[in-house]
Amino acid sequence: MKRIIALLTAVLIFSAVFMLPSNAAEEQNKPKPEFKSFDELNGKTISMLTGAPFEDLISSKVPDLKEFSYYANASELVMALKTKKTDAGLLNTMIVDMFVNKDSDLAMFPEPLKEAQFGIGFSKSYDDIDIWQNAFDSIDPNVIDEVWDKWTGADDSVKIMPEVDWEGKNGTVRVAVGDSMQPACYVGSDGQVLGLEAEIILLMARQLDYKVEFLPMEFSSLIASVESGKADMCAGSLIITDERKKALNFVAYYDTAFVFIVRSEEGSANGYGIFGDFTDKLKDALITDGRYKLILSGLGTTIVISVVSGMIGLLMAFGMEALKRKNKKPIDVFLSFYCRLVAGLPVVVILMILYYVVFASSELPGTFVAIVGFSIIFAPKAYALITNAVDAIDKEQLEGALALGYTEKMAYRRVILPQARRIYFPLLKTQFALLVKETSVVGYIAVVDLTRSGDIIRGHTLEAFFPLLIVAVIYFLLTWLITVVIDAGNTIITGKRRKVS
């Protein structure tokens, strides 16, 4: 074991030495791209976001490319670009502008691949889209350009939202927005929604005297939340496509294009190290803009969801065990159906069904739905552990208690369950630690938990390593701390052994 640790450490130090040299000083001039024409991309790896349908188009322009690779979001793609895992990434001009403005190691490829338009999506059942279109048309195009430049620029200090100084006499619109889609829309460190599209929506709303309620959520949930009626409109650097037009109506607000982001000439010459400027990046991930607040509130949400649904789930499990002891056929059928159903469905699917179908029309917050969902998911697991542990206790223990004059119920409570607890408790603890980790998917239903807050910070800093590392460390400490707390609680519940002299 010691030898393995020593070896790992050596490898880490060794690789760190090679990664250390990093970003040189910034230059004033616009950096030149490493590749300047489609021909130069032959033999290179080209990346795009998962699901983007541009393989054929790219192949027609770059016939001899090496391969395609796919990334879940822009910052991961850019990370791969900087670490030279890929050579060009297809994104829209808004994101490319921002990356290029912020990082001189990156540059925009001179030839756009395909023209497109950005739009704000509206529910098909929302009738007032025309007045929003009119409101947009009456905004001075220069204002829109200014907004664009502001949010895609390098200077973070000017990226603030206009103040809402109108009353909102005509009501409130609910807007689903991507929570980590910098610069279009993202969640700031204190939880407020920022971004280019968010500002444009406010500009329109000011004209119409609407109040705006932003509902930040994961990108993949945007359209579902509009379709299910949770929101009236949505924004998340949505490009208007025929496919999307089937689900949404659009107000187009800006022309864009799909364009490659590539390394700049100097970026290509530079190495890139995750350990590069360690303290700066760590500071950027935690301190800048008070991002630790986001982490803390995400951590709070994670704890609330796991602890509350763990408790409810445990209560449900004991209820199920009590039902099972009634020994009625229909109850048994129901219990095994329920357990199988939960065991057979992915956690995310259960959560999404609850959020977008069962509670679709209610105004319940995502955290509540998450608690309901994880209670439902945790209960059968805890029940299986408890009921198996109870079955493992000898029948003789029950007979011993009955023969003394205990009723069945009392014998169960005083004799069987305490002994079963010694069996199921350690397993239950592990299951609970798993539950804590499982809650990391609540981002799908618009809840910002620890994982999601890490994602959001990644969206801000455009840097994957440190937010992930911080989140990982916190999860590790959290699960460890939780087991310690549970153990302490258990000692108090079971009490000390009685001693007589």
Added chain:
Amino acid sequence: MSFIEIRGLRKEFADITPLAGVDFSVEKGDVVCLIGPSGTGKSTLIRCINRLETPTSGEIFIDGENVCEKDADIPALRKKVGMVFQSFNLFGHKSIIDNIMMPQIDLLGKTEQEAESEALKQLKRVGLESKANSMPDELSGGQKQRAAIARALAMHPQVMLFDEPTSALDPTMVTEVKNVIRKLADDGMTMVIVTHEMQLARDIATRVLFMDDGIIYEQGTPFDIFENPKKEKTRSFVLKITRWNWDCTENCYDYIGMSASMEEFCRSRFMSRKQLNSCLLVLDEIFTSYIVPAYHDHDFSFELEVSGDNDKIKLTVNYSGDTDPFEREIDPTSEAIIQKKTKTVLSDEMGKRVFEIVI
């Protein structure tokens, strides 16, 4: 009415009837021992008394109350009736003292102090004070059983039921448990004991019930049952008798088959080499001296009866016909061997000769 009165008790399962109509009664101060072969309903009977089993039909009165009625208060009944199990059934998650205190606190409403002093008193009675703080796992089988007895006693039952209390113990631990039960008998405790310990039953029982085939087959004082059993099955059981039989009929015999069969039987009784050789030698001499010359005139059957710890071996030869095949001159060497190895038990009946093999 007696303290416990059982009338026409039956217990039936789909494929077996462990209790086929049992009647008996227990007076205050009685020590009733139930003996009998395995699987004859002894445990079922004792478990019916405190209703761990539900009888199919019949009545059980305890202290004048019919506990087989639907609305009988079973937990209240069980508080009056202490039970000791073969497998001790101590609560594994509680120390010995807690095992004894918990039921008193939960069921008799005693305070901790009362329960503790009662527990210590009963532990002293069974000689286990020093183990009060031990967990059941840390005790030997005999100690566990004594602790289980103390737990039952602490509830102040009016009668104690013992369901094979020493069967799960290895021989070195049987005595300590038997001694505790003896002491209880001396104290005048009313007890019903299912046991395979004949010595215990002989020493402490006021009445011994021999059960077989789901009924009480014979009952009486320990002397009646152990020294003077009236019925065949009882006698076989208490004397641990087993038999071997072989018939030689119709002018035909298979000596080799017969001796092989007897040898196998003797081995199954774990006879010593010497005992086995004596049996085979005696059979051989009797066969060649008496049977071979006479088998044309008689049918013969052989019976070897072994009792207890092989301390009594009897070879009986039954014969048919009017004449006595044993009334003849035989080879003097054979005669000497037979006389040395056996005592002839003179039988006044015709047709039967009994040789008791000298060990």
